[in-house]
Amino acid sequence: MLRVAMFSAQPYDRRFFTEAAAGREIALQFHEVTLTPDSAVLAHGADGVCAFVNDRLDAEVLEALAVQGVRFIALRCAGFNNVGLAAAERLGLAVARVPAYSPEAVAEHALALLLTLNRRIHRAFNRVREGNFMLEGLLGMTLAGKTVGLIGTGRIGLATARIFRGFGCRLLGEDRYPSEAFTTLGGEYVSRERLLAESDVISLHCPLTDDTRYLIDEAALSRLKPGAILINTSRGGLVDTRAAIAALKTRRLGGLAIDVYEQETSLFFRDHSSDIIDDDIFQRLTTFPNVLITGHQGFFTAEALTEIAEVTLDNIEALGRGEPCPNRVSQEG
Incomplete structure (x- = not known):
């Protein structure tokens, strides 16, 4: 069972991810707070972290996650400008995203x-x-x-x-x-x-x-x-x-x-x-x-949220098992 800590979790995240996770060997822990150096401790015991656009994923946060045994970062968004990719690679943290959704x-x-x-x-x-x-x-x-x-x-x-x-x-x-x-x-x-x-x-x-x-x-x-x-x-x-x-x-x-x-x-x-x-x-x-x-709601349709949840969970399964992940991102792009 893969354990994943989800940050910046909203009620709609709980709904769509819980539905998409049915039948998968993934245990999701939902946290409403954004990911910061202070909140990173909430990922203790998790295999991976699921993050969104406004979560902080710079070197300081990534180091705090790696110390706790986190092995991968699954972004439930397309952009990854908030991720310190050089630090992630140095720490051995795999990073994947949802490159396109609806x-x-x-x-x-x-x-x-x-x-x-x-x-x-x-x-x-x-x-x-x-x-x-x-x-x-x-x-x-x-x-x-x-x-x-x-x-x-x-x-x-x-x-x-x-x-x-x-x-x-x-x-x-x-x-x-x-x-x-x-x-x-x-x-x-x-x-x-x-x-x-x-x-x-x-x-x-x-x-x-x-x-x-x-x-x-x-x-x-x-x-x-x-x-x-x-x-x-x-x-x-x-x-x-x-x-x-x-x-x-x-x-x-x-x-x-x-x-x-x-x-x-x-x-x-x-x-x-x-x-x-x-x-x-x-x-x-x-x-x-x-x-x-408007407050970053362009993605906010039922179809898009369903696709985001399914692709993110597919990424989590691949990263968690050490399998090839087509949506993995690196410093080289």
Whole structure:
């Protein structure tokens, strides 16, 4: 029986992982706290740890886990920028992830963010509830015929491109590894500079690495087509939030819809409704009428959660038995 300590466990994690673990030789221990140097002791006696996007997996935490006999890390997410891979390899800790899960779930959420922000659905909803049926201030744009720039055309980027094509949009793409599927959709690969200058909507669908951190910075924002809308459902660190705020203030950036935030670790997946949020940058974002924020819920569909649980448990079985794991990640990629 493999024993696994799951950190940052939410009620939906318990539900979907318990269902997927039925009949498997895996014993799951659910912990609501995030993984930190202090909480790492909760993994005592476990063969492995199951972690999420905001769990801390740097050298200090990994060393604390290794001392307790933990042999592997199973990420229930695609990104692994929070993992010290060099330290993991040094300590003999195998790491695996869920490389792709229901890409349509994230793509659909990106479109939901855009449609809500563009047509001011959130503001209209509140107005109608108050008996206000005025349309002034709710003006949007027709998406048909507009240019959409996709930075990243992997599985999620392609799923997003397919939806935008259905809206009748022109597609521009930028990716280190061009996809024939994107060009088949009618998409055109261009330089980032051209993508920023010509796109009415820009949607980010790339991982967070040293090369992509702050790829949307002050310089990039200065190249935007005036009034363009930026959508980020990938990783918060792709966008320099301070620079985005400045671009919103000058009206260069016409709208910002994000499901991720660069300092989300202390905020997301928790109820802060009775707290004073002391993140001044986040609080500043919430004052703009043309900013829409959701709390990292792009993946949150029943289909995606089922797939995440099944793939993660498959990874746990492979890593726990010392068998080849196709989803294993290393410093070399």
